[in-house]
Amino acid sequence: MPRLTINGKEVEVPAGTNLIEAARLAGAEVPHYCYHPGLSVAGQCRLCMVDIEKVPRPQVGCNTLATDGMVVNTETERVKETRRSIMEFHLINHPLDCPVCDQAGECWLQIYYMKHGLYDPRMTDDKVHKPKAVPLGPHVMLDAERCILCSRCVRYCDEITRTGELGIFNRGDHSEIGLFPGTTLENKYSGNVIDICPVGALTDRDFRFQVRVWYLDRAKSVCPGCARGCNIEIHTSQRRPHHNRGRRVARIKPRFNAGVNQWWICDAGRYGFPWIDDESRLTTPMMSVSGRSTGTTWDEVVVAAARALRGHRPEEIGVIASPQMANEDLFVLRRLLDHLRVLQRDTRVLPREPGDEDDFLLRADKNPNTRGAELVGLVPVSGGLDARGILAAAVQKRIKLLWVFQHDLLASAWPESEVHAALAGAECVIFQGTNASGTSARAHLVLPSAAYAEYDGTFTSFEGRVQRFRAALPPLGEALPGWEILARVGRALEADDPVFRAERAEHAFNGLAAAVPAFAGLSYRALGDTGLMVRS
Amino acid sequence: MANRYAESNVPMDRRHPSRMTVRQRFYLVEVLAGLRLTGVRFFANMWRHTLHAVGIKAARGAVTIQYPEERRPYSPRLRSLHRLVRREDGSPRCVACMMCETVCPAHCIYIVATEHPNPDIEKVPARFDIDLGKCVFCGYCVEACPEDAIRMDTGILEFASYSRAGMIYTKEMLLALEPAQADGAPTSPVPIPADRKVGEPQPEARRADMGIPRAERGGEPQP
Numbered sequence: 001m002p003r004l005t006i007n008g009k010e011v012e013v014p015a016g017t018n019l020i021e022a023a024r025l026a027g028a029e030v031p032h033y034c035y036h037p038g039l040s041v042a043g044q045c046r047l048c049m050v051d052i053e054k055v056p057r058p059q060v061g062c063n064t065l066a067t068d069g070m071v072v073n074t075e076t077e078r079v080k081e082t083r084r085s086i087m088e089f090h091l092i093n094h095p096l097d098c099p100v101c102d103q104a105g106e107c108w109l110q111i112y113y114m115k116h117g118l119y120d121p122r123m124t125d126d127k128v129h130k131p132k133a134v135p136l137g138p139h140v141m142l143d144a145e146r147c148i149l150c151s152r153c154v155r156y157c158d159e160i161t162r163t164g165e166l167g168i169f170n171r172g173d174h175s176e177i178g179l180f181p182g183t184t185l186e187n188k189y190s191g192n193v194i195d196i197c198p199v200g201a202l203t204d205r206d207f208r209f210q211v212r213v214w215y216l217d218r219a220k221s222v223c224p225g226c227a228r229g230c231n232i233e234i235h236t237s238q239r240r241p242h243h244n245r246g247r248r249v250a251r252i253k254p255r256f257n258a259g260v261n262q263w264w265i266c267d268a269g270r271y272g273f274p275w276i277d278d279e280s281r282l283t284t285p286m287m288s289v290s291g292r293s294t295g296t297t298w299d300e301v302v303v304a305a306a307r308a309l310r311g312h313r314p315e316e317i318g319v320i321a322s323p324q325m326a327n328e329d330l331f332v333l334r335r336l337l338d339h340l341r342v343l344q345r346d347t348r349v350l351p352r353e354p355g356d357e358d359d360f361l362l363r364a365d366k367n368p369n370t371r372g373a374e375l376v377g378l379v380p381v382s383g384g385l386d387a388r389g390i391l392a393a394a395v396q397k398r399i400k401l402l403w404v405f406q407h408d409l410l411a412s413a414w415p416e417s418e419v420h421a422a423l424a425g426a427e428c429v430i431f432q433g434t435n436a437s438g439t440s441a442r443a444h445l446v447l448p449s450a451a452y453a454e455y456d457g458t459f460t461s462f463e464g465r466v467q468r469f470r471a472a473l474p475p476l477g478e479a480l481p482g483w484e485i486l487a488r489v490g491r492a493l494e495a496d497d498p499v500f501r502a503e504r505a506e507h508a509f510n511g512l513a514a515a516v517p518a519f520a521g522l523s524y525r526a527l528g529d530t531g532l533m534v535r536s
Numbered sequence: 537m538a539n540r541y542a543e544s545n546v547p548m549d550r551r552h553p554s555r556m557t558v559r560q561r562f563y564l565v566e567v568l569a570g571l572r573l574t575g576v577r578f579f580a581n582m583w584r585h586t587l588h589a590v591g592i593k594a595a596r597g598a599v600t601i602q603y604p605e606e607r608r609p610y611s612p613r614l615r616s617l618h619r620l621v622r623r624e625d626g627s628p629r630c631v632a633c634m635m636c637e638t639v640c641p642a643h644c645i646y647i648v649a650t651e652h653p654n655p656d657i658e659k660v661p662a663r664f665d666i667d668l669g670k671c672v673f674c675g676y677c678v679e680a681c682p683e684d685a686i687r688m689d690t691g692i693l694e695f696a697s698y699s700r701a702g703m704i705y706t707k708e709m710l711l712a713l714e715p716a717q718a719d720g721a722p723t724s725p726v727p728i729p730a731d732r733k734v735g736e737p738q739p740e741a742r743r744a745d746m747g748i749p750r751a752e753r754g755g756e757p758q759p
Contacts, residue, residue, distance in 0.1 A: 099633030099682045100659040133655035209649040209659055212634045240637070242646050242663075 004070035019061035019072055020048055028074045031083060031112045033090075033198045034150035035062035038263045039159055045090070045150050047112070049082045050074045058082050080116070087117035093128045093173055094199075095145045103200030105213040109148070128173050136166075137185030139267060140193060140202050144176040147201035153177065153193040160264065161360075163187045177201065188362065191270040192263070195253060206271055207251045210244040211237040219472030220255060220529060222459050224324060224452045225269035226355065227365040229461030230254065230261035231530070232269065234453050234472040247277035248473050249453060257530045260465065266361050275451075276473075280435045282448035283477025293446070298478065298488065305445055306492035308401055308428045309340060318344040318390035318399040318426075321378045322406035322433070323367035326457030327466065328508035329449075329482030330369070330376040331516070332499055333405075336486055339495040343384030344399065347373040350413035363462060368452075372460030375518045375534060388414065394422035402426040405482070406449075408437035432485060448479040455481035456505040458527065460534060466522055467531030483508045610691055610720025615675045617692035617726075618666055618705070619713035621685050628711055630685040632661040636677030644670035645677060661707060668695055669703035691716025692726050 003012045006019075006026035013022045020030045021037070033045035041063050048061035053071035058079055073079070091109065098104040130144035154166045154177070165183045168175055179185060185193070194204045216235040223230040233253045237244040244250050252273055254265040275281075285301035286293050309317065319342060321333055330347075337345055347370070357364035373379070380386040385393060391409070393399040395418065402422065409419045423429055423442045431443035434451045454475040460466050475481070480488075483505060490500030499511040506524050513519045518534040526532060559565055577598075587595035601608050610616075621629045632649035650662035677686050690713045697703045705727065714723040 097658070099635065100631045100657075104633075131655075133651075133658055209632070209651065212638065214638065215634075240646075242648060 002066050002068040002070070004066050004068065004072060006072045007074055013066050017066045019050055019052075019059075019064045019066060022066040023050070023061065023072070023074055030061045030074050031108075031116050032062060033108060033148060034152060036152050036155075036196055036263075039152060039155045039196075042151050042155060045086070045148065047083060047086050047090075049079055049086070051076045051079050083112075083116045084119045087113060088119050088121065088123075090148045091117075091121075092123050093145065094148070095127060097146070101143075101146065101200040102203045102208060102213075103146075103197075107200055108198035130174075130176050135205060136179055136202070137190050139191050139205055139271065140185050141205050141208060142177060143201050143203070144178070146199050147177050148199055149175055149177070150198060152196045152198070153202055156193055156196055157185075157187075160192070161187045161189050166193075188266050188268070188356075188358070189264060189360070191267045192254070192265070195263070204251065211240070211250045215239050215243065216250055217472070219453070219470045221453065221469040221472060222368065222467045223252070223265060223269040223272075224368040224459070225266070225272045225366065226361075226363040227367060227370055227462035228260065228361050228363050229368060229459055229463075229465060229467055229531075230265045230269055230361060231257040231467065232265060234273075236453075236472050238473070247274070249273045249276050255529075259530065260461065260467075261361055264361065268362070273453075275435055276453050277476075278435060280437075281451075281476050281479070282434060282436055282440065282446060283479060285448060285478065286443075286446035288444040298480070301445055301447060302485075302488045302492050305430055305447070305489050308430065308445070309489070309493065312401045312428075314341040314343070316398070316400040317342045317403070318385065318394060318401070319346075319403045320349065320387045320390060320405065320407060320409070321345065321347045321373065322349075323347045323365075323370040323373045324406045324452075325369060325373075325482050326452070326455075326469075326505070327369065327372045327376060327460060327512055327519075328457050328505045329486065330373050330378055331512040332483040332486040332490070332502070332508055334376050334378055335497050335499050335511075336490050336493075336495070337378075339490065339493065339497060343381050344390050344393070345378055345384060346380050346387040346390065347378050349387050349407045349409065352411060352413050365462065368459040368461070371462055371464055371534075372458075372466075375460060375516060376512070377516070391418060391422040394426045397425050399425075400427040401430070402428070403430040403432070404439055404443070405431075406433040408439050410438035432482065434479070447485050448477065449482045449485060450475035450479045454479070456524075457481070457483075458509060458524075461531075464518075464534040464536065465531045466519065466527060466534055468524060468527050468529075481505065604694075607721055610716070612689070612720065614691070614720060615673050615678075615688040616716070616722075617668070617690045617695060617713065618671075618677070618686055618688050618710055619690050619715070620664065620707065620710040621687060622711055626711075628661060628664070628685065628707065629683050630661050630664060630681075631657065631659045631683055632664075633659070633682060635680040635682060636686055639676045639680040641674060641676065642670045642672045644668070644672075664707035664710065666705045666710065667703060668705060669697075669700050687715070689715045690724060691720045691722040692724070694726055 001012050002015060003010060006023050007028050009026045011026045013025055020032055020035055023030045030048045030050060032048040034042045035048060043060050043063045046060060049058035050061045051058050051073045132143050132145055134142045136142045149168060154168060157166045158164050165179055165185045166177060167180055169178045170176060193202050215237055217238055219234050221232050221234045223232045233255045234249060235251045236248050237250040238248060252270050254261060254263055256263055284295040285298055287296040287301055287304055319337060355364040355366040356362055390399055394402050410416055429443040430445045431440040432447040432449050434449055440446055452469055453472045455471050458466050458468050487500045487502055499508060502508045509524060513522045520535060522532055581597040584595040584597035623629050632647050634647055637645040637647050644667040646665040647661050648663040649659050652658050652660040675688055678688055709727040716722050
């Protein structure tokens with residue numbers, strides 16, 4: 001463990017730490033473009049110059065390892081002058097088209113110019129012009145003029161995805177980033193090059209011109225796209241409703257978590273959010289009155305659901321919950337089913353197409369909380385039925401009340417005719433979910449629930465990591481978080497369990513931590529931003 | 537010295553009935569004093585105008601401008617109705633950078649950006665609406681514009697409307713305007729939004745276009 005002095009402050013850093021990271025530990029920021037902790041060191045941008053005692057010239061911080069007794073200074077006049085000169089060099093051919101550039105507001109050229117540049121430009125020659133607005137693939141747009149040739153994207157495609165689509169072509173000030181002939185940037189993780197590009201050279205085609213970044217609100221969340229549980233940040237546009245085509249969720253960005261996804265997310269997760277603002281969202285509780293479905297109030301629909309549940313014997317009720325639901329939702333549901341003594345419960349509905357999986361992030365199970373559902377106990381129990389069995393029993397009219405959460409059973413791997421027969425066979429079908437589907441259209445009671453971006457909760461990843469997601473938006477229309485709907489039903493059934501009196505998701509989670517051994521000792525506060533593993 | 541009114545009940549307003557002098561309370565004296573002032577001004581002005589008319593140019597009486605037939609010359613710095621500057625081909629110079637929308641303290645500018653076919657221009661407003669009902673004429677939008685694409689030099693000040701929707705000026709209307717003449721007189725006619733006439737029903741679409749979020753509109757019943 002080398003001990004070194006940075007700006008007069010002594011720090012001990014792990015062996016193999018470079019000076020940028022060592023300075024970060026000492027609380028000093030060394031500006032840099034090409035260095036990225038997830039990629040190899042290139043030493044391209046030359047911006048991370050620092051002064052080292054007894055070394056005649058400033059050295060690059062990214063490619064100099066911290067050694068014992070080193071005395072480093074990141075803020076000498078010579079370092080500042082070097083940074084100014086290098087900034088000037090980087091901006092010689094930069095078009096300065098910030099008004100049309102989507103990166104403006106989160107661009108490291110802008111940030112470092114204001115912090116470390118502020119030189120008077122001396123360049124009088126014409127700028128070199130390069131291709132602008134070139135689509136590299138389905139998600140990424142290239143502007144070669146804005147590129148400062150840091151080569152982060154090239155190294156990312158070589159080292160992380162190992163697809164190697166990108167390269168730097170030509171020489172000198174005509175160098176530019178481009179695709180190798182015959183390739184397009186469409187690997188499953190291509191969107192990450194947009195995040196690592198420090199300037200506006202690689203921008204998001206989906207987000208292009210939708211919102212200026214200073215209008216965005218951010219919330220920490222967890223990707224619901226698969227069982228991996230990648231940490232994400234949801235960026236929403238709520239201040240100017242006419243932006244972003246009226247949709248509230250503007251984009252999704254990865255959030256660093258060393259134990260899960262590091263700096264990356266897949267494209268499926270990054271672009272898998274339009275359903276949150278889709279026209280198909282359920283926004284009002286619906287009740288079917290003499291064959292016609294009409295909007296109603298929460299009070300009425302909750303009373304109707306409670307009456308239906310009370311009106312059937314426990315063995316006539318079948319519940320197909322969803323691993324898309326949060327741990328809190330599943331726990332409150334579990335308590336409700338225990339109160340009603342219902343054993344016919346399951347969460348697993350096979351998708352029609354098996355999910356794709358690889359050795360990086362993607363998991364075949366496209367649900368964020370399958371593990372959580374197992375731990376909470378929403379699995380078939382002895383004497384009960386699994387999801388397929390519940391449907392079969394509904395066809396035979398042994399199950400008379402079918403409560404389906406989130407799943408569109410008609411889009412599952414099971415034959416449509418069988419699902420139709422089951423939905424028609426049940427006396428009462430309750431659907432609780434976010435979006436309208438074939439199943440919700442056949443339900444007698446529709447309980448609109450909030451999307452994961454609209455409430456607080458936790459998911460348990462396939463590895464058993466419990467992670468918090470936070471409300472980025474208010475629920476659309478009259479939708480409510482799943483746990484709250486279930487708690488209202490519990491109160492309408494006059495169940496005396498304190499979990500039905502939960503006022504916040506945290507109360508439900510505390511109940512879960514107290515009741516389920518795997519979650520013992522966990523709390524929202526302990527989970528923090530990166531989550532904790534369940535007890536095995 | 538402490539404020540002598542601070543702890544008394546005597547109102548500080550001199551015109552309050554309890555603070556009037558006896559002369560003021562005797563109303564007729566004040567009426568006559570007012571009539572005297574009016575008379576002095578009237579005859580003095582008439583005298584000056586008469587002198588002016590007979591050739592003594594130094595004498596200048598009060599002037600009444602017969603607005604709207606006559607207009608006073610406006611300063612070139614006057615901030616009047618906005619216009620969008622055009623490129624040579626007639627397309628807007630605006631690149632929809634949202635600087636004006638961002639700086640606007642009244643939140644009266646609504647821009648929706650779209651792709652320009654020319655990648656060197658890249659970005660262009662698909663919609664550029666100014667809600668003059670909200671505008672405070674501070675001119676920050678003009679200051680903020682990096683492309684000199686919005687100016688407040690049309691000289692047009694008359695854009696009253698019978699409806700809120702009639703105060704919304706669209707991109708096409710703003711692009712059609714010309715700068716004022718040297719004396720500040722408007723060159724372009726006042727663009728009258730179609731729904732500004734009295735008695736006609738207001739088109740609902742204009743308000744819906746302002747981008748009311750779906751959440752506020754409330755959900756439509758689902759099948």
